[in-house]
Amino acid sequence: MREREAGQRAEDQVAAEAGLAVTHEAAAGVARGVEPDPVSQGFAAIDWSLPWFAQFAARGRRWQQAALTGYADLLAAMNADAAQLQQTTGRGQRLAFIAQDDLPAGAAYEAHIASTGCVPTRHNLHDFFNGSMWFAFPRIKAALNARQSAELDLLGVGPTRGGVRDMLTxxxxxxxxxxxxxxxxxxxxxxxxxxxxxxxxxxxxxxxxxxxxxxxxxxxxxxxxxxxxxxxxxxxxxxxxxxxxxxxxxxxxxxxxxxxxxxxxxxxxxxxxxxxxxxxxxxxxxxxxxxxxxxxxxxxxxxxxxx
Structure with missing residues (x-):
């Protein structure tokens, strides 16, 4: 868990400017005095016609609807696709997606993915797009995971990630x-x-x-x-x-x-x-x-x- 938290801090530096667009539905909710759900608001904001999203639209639209229904539905949709396509992670383990809370305490995020094939996934846009890349570019994702886990084997989990892991991240x-x-x-x-x-x-x-x-x-x-x-x-x-x-x-x-x-x-x-x-x-x-x-x-x- 400490490794995922450290990784998240690195991710947060990269994604510091990230924002969520307000949808018309959310704006209407505010007008009625209803506090918008930030998770649903985020998933609803994906515009698949935009060029940076269009390449992932076929699978993305299905996952988007699942995510809007709930966390369990999103994981189920991701795992159904993983089972059908038989993707693997960095050490040849069959790809699957698990809830973030199922990452064992003290486990290194990348090492856990490499050794078990299970990708800890939160109900948010960040991990939604991360999951999408396992299907859009499965070999690249597996290569990144293989190199990350190899660096962890070599250097362990320390206060800094090191130059190679920084580049991979x-x-x-x-x-x-x-x-x-x-x-x-x-x-x-x-x-x-x-x-x-x-x-x-x-x-x-x-x-x-x-x-x-x-x-x-x-x-x-x-x-x-x-x-x-x-x-x-x-x-x-x-x-x-x-x-x-x-x-x-x-x-x-x-x-x-x-x-x-x-x-x-x-x-x-x-x-x-x-x-x-x-x-x-x-x-x-x-x-x-x-x-x-x-x-x-x-x-x-x-x-x-x-x-």
Whole structure:
């Protein structure tokens, strides 16, 4: 439990700006003098038409309805899907979801998942999106769990998580997958060259590059999107044919390639990421149709090019 609490503090730093949008139903309840239920309010606020949620909508809508019914219903829906698809965690254990209170006292969260296959899950948006990633990118989630549990075996649970575990947590919480078939676009992202990536080469999006959200804390923040909301981009070189595939085939390719990279790379550090303000992604936010959207240097920073 101490490990989950320590992990939650790290998650809270990543998700500090997270907010819940007020639904029309909740607003009506306030007008009648009824205090809105913050849990239901949060799940009801998911708009599956938005690009960062749309990729998970098919399963997400079912889980959303279960979550609005109750905690037990959400766990039942998640476990039904896990049983059908036979997903596994970092050490090959069959994936399942348990109530947070069922995590044994003193057990390390990641180690428990690796050894038992059981993911402690709360009735909130954060863990809802975490569960979703076990199905959207199961190999990546299993690879993260394998590396986290291996680090725990090596170093134990201490007052700090260490550089590798910090990187893995950052990936799990806030990563976006930047799939790129044109090396110049990846170079523009690494170089903070926003004008090239998001303005001059705007037409290359969805033909030479695209983004898939992964971090569950990032998705939670995007319930109430704000201009400065930034993901940690993991750049993935993909073949040109990638952009001819359907969404499921793309996700499967990314899942396998990124999982292999996480397992095969010894020196994992946070410097492997490139910051990407997600509302700047072409087609993701109406305001970015105007080039002046990118003139805000508090969001689209010069970064390492100035150092």
């Amino acid at each position: 950052l990936f799990d919480e806030n990563a976006v997958l930047f799939a790129c078939a044109d090396p110049s676009l990846g170079a523009a992202l690494r170089g903070f060259d926003w004008q090239t990536l998001l303005v001059a080469r705007r037409a290359a999006w969805r033909r030479g590059c695209e983004v898939r959200c992964f971090g569950h804390a990032l998705l939670e923040k995007l319930i109430a999107p704000f201009k400065g909301c930034t993901g940690h981009a993991w750049i993935v070189d993909v073949p040109a044919a990638y952009f001819e595939w359907d969404s499921a085939a793309r996700d499967a390719w990314l899942d396998e390639a990124v999982a292999a990279a996480l397992l095969d790379t010894d020196a994992l550090t946070s410097r492997m990421f490139a910051p990407l303000p997600v509302l700047g992604i072409p087609g993701w936010w109406p305001d970015n149709e105007s080039p002046t959207f990118y003139d805000d240097t508090s969001v689209f920073r010069a970064g390492r090019r100035q150092r």
